Amino acid sequence: MEAASSTRTHIALVSVPAFSHQVSILEFAKRLLHLHNDDTFHVTCIIPTLSSLSTPSKPFFHTLPPNIHCIFLPSVHFDDLKSNGVSLEIQLQLSVSRAMPSVRDTLRSLLGSANVVALIADAMVPEALEFGKELNILSYIYFPCSTMLLSLCLHSPTLHEEVSCEYRDHPHLIQIPGCISIYGKDLPNSVQDRSSLDYKLFLKRCQRYRGVHDGILVNSFVEMEEEATKAITQNGISNGDDVGDAHSNYPPIFQIGPIIQTGPSDPKIGCECLLWLDKQPRNSVLYVSFGSGGTLSQEQINELALGLELSKHKFLWVNLRAPNDKASATYFVGDGLVDDPLSFLPLGFLERTKGQGLVISGWAPQVEVLGHESVGGFLTHCGWNSVLESVVHGVPMMAWPLFAEQRTNAALVTDGLKVAVRPKGDTSGKSVVVKEEVAELVKRLMEGLEGGEIRRRMKDLQKFAACAVMEDGSSTRTLSKLAQKWKSLGRFYQKNIECGN
Structure with a gap:
C-alpha cells in the first residue's frame, strides 16, 4: 500500500489479533474516508498478531482503500497462554499487552513522518492510549460492542462495591444504568469469577475507560439504545434517577454505528x-x-x-x-x-x-x-x-x-x-x-x-439503522463533527510544519 502523504490528516488505529475486532475498526476507517472522499485522511492500523492471516480474512485486507495502511506487527510469544489453559479473554488481553512496546515504537515512527492528529485504540487495549498522551495527540477508545455493554463497563467499579457475591448467584436482577436489568448469569464471561485474573483485568479496563479524556467511539446508534446513551452522557442520570456520584467522570461518547462489513466478498466463497x-x-x-x-x-x-x-x-x-x-x-x-x-x-x-x-x-x-x-x-x-x-x-x-x-x-x-x-x-x-x-x-x-x-x-x-447513517443521520453527523475537528488539527499542524515550528 502507498505511504501516507504528509499533507493528509493522519489517524492511527490500534486493533487486536481477532478478525471480528479488526473488521469493525477498519470498517469505521472506511466510513470515515467515504464521508471525506476528497483525499483528506490517511489511516494507519497497527495490528498485533498471533499467527498468519486466516484464509477467509485475506480478501478483506486485500480490498481495503489505498488510504488505509495496515501494519502487522511480528507475532508475540503466545504458547504459554494456550498451554496453561487460560481463558479466551486473558489470552487476548495478555498477548496484546506483550505487543505494546512494538505498538509504541510504530507510533513514534509514524509521528516522525506523518501528520498524526489522533490515536484510536480498540477497547481491549486501552493501555495504548498512554502513548497518545506521551505523543501529545488526541486519544480515543473504539468500542466495537453495544452501548449497553459500555454502560455496564463504566458502572462495573461501582457495581463491584455494591454486590459482594458472585454475580451469577446474586438473588436480584443486575441494574445497568439506562438499560434493561439482567440476571447475573447473563453478564460477560470475564465477570463470572470475581477471584479470577479475567475479572481483575476487566475491572482494570473499565477504570481506564472512565479516564479516557477525548472520548469513546461506540459502534451503535442512538435510536437503538437511547436510554443507555442518556445514562452515560448525562453523567449517570437516567429516567430522572441519580445513580451516583461515581458516574460524574464518565467520558464523552460518540455513537457512530451501525458499522458492518461492506464491499465485495471473495467470489470463491459462498x-x-x-x-x-x-x-x-x-x-x-x-x-x-x-x-x-x-x-x-x-x-x-x-x-x-x-x-x-x-x-x-x-x-x-x-x-x-x-x-x-x-x-x-x-x-x-x-x-x-x-x-x-x-x-x-x-x-x-x-x-x-x-x-x-x-x-x-x-x-x-x-x-x-x-x-x-x-x-x-x-x-x-x-x-x-x-x-x-x-x-x-x-x-x-x-x-x-x-x-x-x-x-x-x-x-x-x-x-x-x-x-x-x-x-x-x-x-x-x-x-x-x-x-x-x-x-x-x-x-x-x-x-x-x-x-x-x-x-x-x-x-x-x-x-x-438506515436513517442513522444517512447524510443527515445521527451517526453521520457525529462522525462528521469528529472528522472536522481532526481536519482542523491537521491543517494547524501542517501550517506549523510549513512555518518551521
Whole structure:
C-alpha cells in the first residue's frame, strides 16, 4: 500500500489479533474516508498478531482503500497462554499487552513522518492510549460492542462495591444504568469469577475507560439504545434517577454505528449457498452461523441438527466446525473448519433433509446471505457484528450466545429490543438445548403471531439503522463533527510544519 502523504490528516488505529475486532475498526476507517472522499485522511492500523492471516480474512485486507495502511506487527510469544489453559479473554488481553512496546515504537515512527492528529485504540487495549498522551495527540477508545455493554463497563467499579457475591448467584436482577436489568448469569464471561485474573483485568479496563479524556467511539446508534446513551452522557442520570456520584467522570461518547462489513466478498466463497438461496421462497430460510470461533459439543450438534429437521422449516447452516466442549475453541484459528460434516452430523441427517436444508463446513458471505430475500431468520451466537448485520438487513434472530459478552447481547435483543427468541437454558456448553425446544423456537420465530410481531419490530429497527447513517443521520453527523475537528488539527499542524515550528 502507498505511504501516507504528509499533507493528509493522519489517524492511527490500534486493533487486536481477532478478525471480528479488526473488521469493525477498519470498517469505521472506511466510513470515515467515504464521508471525506476528497483525499483528506490517511489511516494507519497497527495490528498485533498471533499467527498468519486466516484464509477467509485475506480478501478483506486485500480490498481495503489505498488510504488505509495496515501494519502487522511480528507475532508475540503466545504458547504459554494456550498451554496453561487460560481463558479466551486473558489470552487476548495478555498477548496484546506483550505487543505494546512494538505498538509504541510504530507510533513514534509514524509521528516522525506523518501528520498524526489522533490515536484510536480498540477497547481491549486501552493501555495504548498512554502513548497518545506521551505523543501529545488526541486519544480515543473504539468500542466495537453495544452501548449497553459500555454502560455496564463504566458502572462495573461501582457495581463491584455494591454486590459482594458472585454475580451469577446474586438473588436480584443486575441494574445497568439506562438499560434493561439482567440476571447475573447473563453478564460477560470475564465477570463470572470475581477471584479470577479475567475479572481483575476487566475491572482494570473499565477504570481506564472512565479516564479516557477525548472520548469513546461506540459502534451503535442512538435510536437503538437511547436510554443507555442518556445514562452515560448525562453523567449517570437516567429516567430522572441519580445513580451516583461515581458516574460524574464518565467520558464523552460518540455513537457512530451501525458499522458492518461492506464491499465485495471473495467470489470463491459462498457461491453454493447463494445459489441455493436463489431457489428458496421469500423469508423461508433460517440462517444458522456461530461466527468465526464458536463451537458446539457433539451432543449439542446432534440436538440442533435434529431440531432443525423436526421444525420442517428450511435452513442454511454454515461454518460448521468439529465438535468441541469449549465454546470458543477456534476463536483465534479462523481456518479451523472441517471438510466433512458427515463425520459428526446425525446419521442420515443430510439425506433426510435434502431439499429442506443445506449444511456447509466452509465460510459464507454473511452480509450477502442476510441481505438475501429468502432469509427470514438468523440463529446467531450474538456477536455484536452479527447482531448489527441482522439489524441492518431486518432479519429477526434466534439468540444462541456462547462466550464473551454474547449473553449480554442476547438479553438486549431478546428482552430489551424484543427482536429475538432465545432458548431457556445455558447455550454456552453447560447444558444442552434439546431438539424439541430447537424446533419450537424455530417455529416461534418463523411463523405465527409472535414471529410476525418480532419481524415488525425488527423492520422498524432496520429503518432507524438506515436513517442513522444517512447524510443527515445521527451517526453521520457525529462522525462528521469528529472528522472536522481532526481536519482542523491537521491543517494547524501542517501550517506549523510549513512555518518551521
